[in-house]
Amino acid sequence: MNPFRKNVISKLSPAKNESIVAFLISVLFAIIFWFLITFDKSYDSSIPFSVKFSNIPEDQVLKNTPPEALHLIIKAKGWDIFKIKRLRKNYTINVDIENYSNKDYILTNDFRKSFKGSPFSEIDIVNITPDKILIELEKKIEKVVPVKLNIDLSVKKQFGLAGPISIEPSQVTIKGPKTSIKKIDTIYTENLEFENVELTQRSYK
Secondary structure: OOHHHHHHHHHOOHHHHHHHHHHHHHHHHHHHHHHHHHHHOEEEEEEEEEEEEEOOOOOEEEOOOOOOEEEEEEEEEHHHHHHHHHHHHHOEEEEEHHHHOOOOEEEHHHHHHHHOOOOOOOOEEEEEEOOEEEOOEEEEEEEEEEEEOOEEEEEOOOOOOOOOOOOOOOEEEEEEEHHHHOOOOOEEOOOEEEEEEOOOOOOOO
């Protein structure tokens, strides 16, 4: 046996080994005790819940961009907050537009009742943000517009283009709110870059 290793082993007496083990166990219990105390306290926490908008009339569209999530400010114990954060990924707040057809906005505080019968029915909701959602419905139209190329191209010396650059499709149909679609006359491609071209180039996006 290596003399150094033998010397180290001889210095670690059973009493010292027991002291080290006892210390590590004490540290472990202290950490567990800290977690138990911390998670048993109540905290305010902001938790996002996904939002889905349904029953929008087929000939209409939401003019404004609605929020993708509502943030619930809740007061709960650490254990409950942990559970809610885990479960809320499978839960979506459904906003039925038909129920608000005569309104210009929705007060998000109304969604408190949507949690009844759910795993979150007992949580203490302090606040919901944003406090309201604007409902701006507008007639949906479609329009055919040309597609134009957005390209930076250079060819090698003594080379040139054999013909015009073609693009397919040459036009597309766009749909959306009337006020927005009316402003669009052309759709441009992503920027394409070709340097020192000497052969036919094709790009698919």
